[in-house]
Amino acid sequence: MRTDALNRRIVPRLLLIYPATHKLGWVKYFQLPSLSLQQVAAVTPAHWQVTLVDESQDSIPDGRGYDLVGITAMTHQAMRAYEIADQFRRNGVPVIMGGMHPTVMPEEALTHADAVVIGEAEPILGQLLKDFLGGRLQKIYRAPIAQDDRLDIPRPRREILSGKRYLTTQTVQASRGCPYDCDFCTVTHYFGNRFRYREAADILAEIRSFPRKLVIFLDDNLLGDPAKARPILEGMAEMGIRWGSQTSLRFAEDRELLKLVARSGCIGLFVGIESVTGNYSQLSKSSGKSPQAELMKRVRGAGIILETSLIFGFDDHDQSIFEKTLRFVEECVPSVPTFNILTPYPGTKLFQQYLQEGRLLHQDWSRYNHSEVVFKPLLMTPEQLYRGWLEARKTAYTIPSILSRVWNNPGRRFTNLAYNLLRKGPNDRLPSL
Numbered sequence: 001m002r003t004d005a006l007n008r009r010i011v012p013r014l015l016l017i018y019p020a021t022h023k024l025g026w027v028k029y030f031q032l033p034s035l036s037l038q039q040v041a042a043v044t045p046a047h048w049q050v051t052l053v054d055e056s057q058d059s060i061p062d063g064r065g066y067d068l069v070g071i072t073a074m075t076h077q078a079m080r081a082y083e084i085a086d087q088f089r090r091n092g093v094p095v096i097m098g099g100m101h102p103t104v105m106p107e108e109a110l111t112h113a114d115a116v117v118i119g120e121a122e123p124i125l126g127q128l129l130k131d132f133l134g135g136r137l138q139k140i141y142r143a144p145i146a147q148d149d150r151l152d153i154p155r156p157r158r159e160i161l162s163g164k165r166y167l168t169t170q171t172v173q174a175s176r177g178c179p180y181d182c183d184f185c186t187v188t189h190y191f192g193n194r195f196r197y198r199e200a201a202d203i204l205a206e207i208r209s210f211p212r213k214l215v216i217f218l219d220d221n222l223l224g225d226p227a228k229a230r231p232i233l234e235g236m237a238e239m240g241i242r243w244g245s246q247t248s249l250r251f252a253e254d255r256e257l258l259k260l261v262a263r264s265g266c267i268g269l270f271v272g273i274e275s276v277t278g279n280y281s282q283l284s285k286s287s288g289k290s291p292q293a294e295l296m297k298r299v300r301g302a303g304i305i306l307e308t309s310l311i312f313g314f315d316d317h318d319q320s321i322f323e324k325t326l327r328f329v330e331e332c333v334p335s336v337p338t339f340n341i342l343t344p345y346p347g348t349k350l351f352q353q354y355l356q357e358g359r360l361l362h363q364d365w366s367r368y369n370h371s372e373v374v375f376k377p378l379l380m381t382p383e384q385l386y387r388g389w390l391e392a393r394k395t396a397y398t399i400p401s402i403l404s405r406v407w408n409n410p411g412r413r414f415t416n417l418a419y420n421l422l423r424k425g426p427n428d429r430l431p432s433l
């Protein structure tokens with residue numbers, strides 16, 4: 001019946017939704033827009049009309065006037081995504097889902113959606129939409145896992161963001177895939193085990209089209225393959241832009257590369273140190289000899305703000321890990337240290353291990369958010385892990401600690417201070433148990 005109505009209408013309408021898990025207040029205007037949905041829009045054939053609802057800024061419509069709803073979800077968004085999906089389906093509007101959580105839990109997602117996309121939308125969405133219009137929608141659309149080292153995707157459709165306010169809409173993805181295959185990560189399994197890069201010329205043309213100077217890369221590891229990253233960096237060095245990205249610290253083993261990174265306008269990098277016991281980071285898989293402290297010093301010395309992610313709760317962590325980690329932060333002085341509680345996301349080897357060992361406390365996905373303990377740690381109680389994490393956050397973000405970090409990081413002191421104060425923000429509002 002729906003298909004008949006659709007056939008009568010010339011322009012089919014797709015509503016894309018980014019679910020919000022909590023109210024953000026004024027901070028909502030300092031977020032980055034979902035690139036996932038801009039990319040989904042980019043591979044939606046031009047005869048579709050596409051609308052984006054970002055729940056942190058917009059309310060969810062009732063579905064009238066839309067033919068199909070597409071919802072994205074990371075694990076912590078899944079419960080909210082399902083509520084929204086159920087509502088639309090009750091109102092007679094079919095729903096498709098994609099993103100990391102539906103990709104790793106397709107059967108679960110299918111209890112709330114008419115179809116699920118597993119993996120990347122680019123190779124498969126055109127077929128899905130064709131099937132939908134033809135009344136032949138299948139339940140599962142599985143994108144092949146890419147095998148080559150080229151990433152051939154269209155640029156995101158930024159115009160769907162119009163009318164919304166973000167920190168910047170100038171976000172770019174240069175590469176996908178990762179060879180490291182860490183136990184707590186799903187990326188390798190679904191996005192391939194090599195770094196796939198877009199053509200440097202295409203990335204640089206995209207950046208040149210931006211009206212403003214700040215660019216944020218949404219890559220897992222922009223500098224993962226230096227040979228592919230170099231032409232992008234060289235091109236950016238000509239443009240006088242400022243940029244930030246996530247990467248692995250190992251790039252700083254190459255001093256020339258570090259110089260080029262700084263010269264190309266890099267103002268900040270987010271790196272995963274993961275554990276100070278050294279057993280879990282990409283760095284421990286590196287062939288390089290430089291210890292992390294030295295690499296961090298080099299990056300700071302180049303005037304780049306270094307945000308480091310440190311995780312608590314691995315199986316070799318007892319209660320001494322908090323003290324050890326704080327000492328590491330004092331000695332290595334990352335510009336902005338972030339502390340996370342280990343979270344075994346579905347689809348990872350870690351999740352499988354804890355499931356088999358009966359160590360998952362629950363599967364309430366909304367609490368799989370790095371700020372709650374959802375599993376039984378090996379050498380601590382869940383309460384000890386939570387309290388230790390909270391105390392470490394508070395200790396590292398006292399005003400004297402912040403000032404000492406800012407003082408010890410040359411260059412960009414104002415940005416660094418502002419970023420530290422932003423990170424300190426939520427500490428006082430977290431429950432103490």
Ligand code: B12
Pocket residue numbers: 031032033034035036037039040070071072073074075076096097098099100101117119120121122125173177184185186187191218219220246340345346369370
């Ligand atoms: C950039 C990034 C961020 C940015 C997000 C910026 C933004 N607003 O988009 C920042 C730094 C803010 C961030 C934060 C977090 N992130 Co993050 N992030 C990433 C990263 C590196 C890339 C995501 C991205 O934009 N990719 C580009 C888009 C185009 O790709 P995509 O999302 O995969 O979408 C494609 C397909 O999945 C599919 N698809 C996606 N949605 C849909 C919907 C439909 C309808 C269809 C058909 C298809 C489809 O099509 C797209 C095109 O191919 C990924 C790692 C990764 N490689 O996926 C982690 C990742 C998504 N993040 C993760 C996590 C855990 C978080 C945090 C919860 C961490 C924390 N400590 O708080 C927060 C959550 C913040 C929030 N918004 O609520 C995990 C999620 C794991 C999981 N199972 O949920 C990932 C996978 C990292 C990891 N290694 O595990 N993140």
